[in-house]
Amino acid sequence: MKSAEQILKIKATVLYVLSHSPQGMDYIHLFKIMYFAQQRHLVTYGSPLMEDTFMALKHGPVPSLTYKVIRASEQNGHFDETVMQDFCTSLTVKNVDGRPIVYAAADCDLEEFSKSDIAVLDACIEDYWSVGSFDLSDLSHDLAWKRARRTAERTGESAKLPLFDIAEAGGASKGMLQVIRERQWTAHHLS
Numbered sequence: 001m002k003s004a005e006q007i008l009k010i011k012a013t014v015l016y017v018l019s020h021s022p023q024g025m026d027y028i029h030l031f032k033i034m035y036f037a038q039q040r041h042l043v044t045y046g047s048p049l050m051e052d053t054f055m056a057l058k059h060g061p062v063p064s065l066t067y068k069v070i071r072a073s074e075q076n077g078h079f080d081e082t083v084m085q086d087f088c089t090s091l092t093v094k095n096v097d098g099r100p101i102v103y104a105a106a107d108c109d110l111e112e113f114s115k116s117d118i119a120v121l122d123a124c125i126e127d128y129w130s131v132g133s134f135d136l137s138d139l140s141h142d143l144a145w146k147r148a149r150r151t152a153e154r155t156g157e158s159a160k161l162p163l164f165d166i167a168e169a170g171g172a173s174k175g176m177l178q179v180i181r182e183r184q185w186t187a188h189h190l191s
Helices: 004-019 027-045 064-074 082-089 115-128 133-139 143-155 163-169 174-190
Strands: 054-057 060-063 091-096 099-104
Touching: 004 027, 004 064, 004 082, 004 099, 004 115, 027 060, 027 064, 027 099, 027 115, 027 133, 027 163, 027 174, 054 064, 054 143, 060 064, 060 133, 060 143, 064 082, 064 091, 064 099, 082 091, 143 163, 163 174
Parallel strands: none
Antiparallel strands: 054 060, 091 099
């Protein structure tokens, strides 16, 4: 389970991306911008932008907690945990031309971000804003996604994309990959 602080950062990330799209955004577009921002932050700084876990689904990496919250919002669902319910009600999902479109229903808490977070998000929004959703999906079928899909096919279960693989697929240097590996090892052994 994610901590309240992790959920607030994920929520802020979603709302920040959506704040650049008053006309809303389809799931694929939102998820891929989030994925590429996560990847760029790992490649550049050696740490994740947010703590959402990306799963290897058919149309590319999908942030699992964000997907769960958006689906609940779409169905007017309810969470017992206040921070999750607040995340859920900060979004609105409407059916537009037969597909779900996500809208921000709350303001983004910019206090959740560092300057580097904003720089990465802005760059990814600019780079991928005008790219079609299915083209973004194809772009996200990178080495990390392919590895995780092979695991999913072998096990019959959804497979997550490890941060190391996401960074490697994004072209992280050997030095940065070593930093990421060491941080993951430390986090795993200190938790």
